[in-house]
Amino acid sequence: MGNFHCFYSLTVKALIRDRLVHIFSLVVATVFLLIPVFSMFSMRQVQELSITLCLSAISFILLIFTILSGASSVWRDVEKRYTASILGLPVSRAEFVLGKFSAIAVLIVASAIIMGFVSCLVITLITLRYPADIPVNWLNLFVAVSADALKYVMLLSIALLFSTMSTSFFLPFFASISVYFAGNASQEVFDYVAGEYGTTIPFLSRMIIKCVYYVIPNFAVFNMKVQAIYALPLTPAPIFYAILYFICYTGIMLCLSVWSFNRRELV
Amino acid sequence: MHALEIVTLSKRYLGKRLKRVDALQDLSLEVRTGEVFGFLGPNGAGKSTTIKTVMGQIKPTAGHASIFGRPATESSSRLRVGYLPENPSFYEFLTGREYLHFVGKTFSLNNSMITEQSEHVLELLELTHAADRPIKGYSKGMVQRLGLAQAMLHDPDLYVLDEPMSGLDPLGRALVKEIIKNLKKQGKTIFFSTHITADIEVVCDRVGIIAKGRLMAVDTVENILQSGVEGYQIQVSRHGHVEELLVAKDRLKEFMAELVTSDAVVERIEPKRKDMEAFFLDIVSKEKHSAQ
Ligand SMILES: Nc1ncnc2c1ncn2[C@@H]1O[C@H](COP(=O)(O)OP(=O)(O)OP(=O)(O)O)[C@@H](O)[C@H]1O
């Protein structure tokens, strides 16, 4: 695993020097400049609205960054034949895949931290102008942003798996977007089927829905936004559950990615 | 233990619409430590397929390869190897020097060693002026030179080069031949593929000829050139009058005996031989006939 670090810094360099990433950062900066303006459109609950806007902006920006960087990672190096020279060095393919993953993951977390920090500034500015009845619960805000970051790192592992199997942008891009939407809806569908309505559908269908529920990721686990927006109390149990779920699911995806890339022929 | 050992290697590609291509069939050869081995074959013969298998990039359908006794499937087998892939391509956003740094790190060289070695190989391949420019702006020949530079960076014992002269200008070709000769003097082993017969004659100790995925011949270059002698061109002068004679190989002794009894003087004897190219074309056309 000694070469893991080489691939890590290589991927960080690749992303930092990417023109698209530069343009994207400019867009992000503009979005955060616009949030105070939009918050003021609402006459009541300006603080709640600003928190909602910040959290949504962070979520959406991380989603785009994750999908674009994850879906264009491994296959592109293969198609551009960089791997022909890179994997002729005494490195293993696992190091290559895991180094790439960690670099993008670290950048996701770093962007989340930066955007979280900017959000704090924006929200503070707004509450100074329009004081609300309930003070902002900064800890909840921190937890909500962290959970979001975990969610996207997990999504990254899924995009990476698709990317190791693909020879073009389309499969990993559309597959991970589909998984993302399915993963956001899965909890609702499951609750619906598990409830009263479930007794009216055939047993087999119920079992299939249950299986699918356990295979596709459940992103609802990472949703702690409501607690942040309305400063509601947070209990530790869901947080621990989210962390555990993240570790298991991401771990499995990474193992599958390494396995799939190990089997790939580099012609 | 040989530097490189390839044992009954076969590779079948599954192409589009399940069309199968037998790129390699039962190929066995060994490259001995300290020799320069040329791997000669026409386009599509299977040279690159062999080399990719040796470097662990594709899995053979049957057979196996080992480098200094270690199976080619292990990444550590490549520690003593400098590899130049066919038409290499390197991360475009890095500069040449940064790429060399990356390569050095994967061989666990320390920073001062990497700096020193980078300087050395960049100078050797005449790339110093471009070392701090992004690879994106390199010409084809410059990329090829960088490919050779990164293969030499960690001073490996075995070089595996897939068409090292491709894309280079005549100066570059001459330089690479010079480098190969120097590496041989240092006791390094070199295995390289090419379809240019003249290069083989100049630098190789042994040559393997591959056509349609089969190894057709393996021999020393010396033997091949010797066996290709068809006759001798002899220049004799008689009473100040010079003439050229062509004498068949088996008639030479007889001819010389006759010559001694006459008053002619031998000015020059030159073997007339088929060169490597003729030998190569012979083998490839034989394989074509046998296939028909
Ligand atoms: N990915 C692939 N899928 C299907 N067939 C392939 C693939 N790669 C190579 N081949 C076939 O395998 C055979 C050997 O190809 P290879 O690249 O090893 O030839 P080569 O000797 O290196 O030729 P060249 O001198 O042109 O580089 C060819 O017939 C080629 O069509």
Ligand SMILES: [Mg+2]
């Ligand atoms: Mg080739």
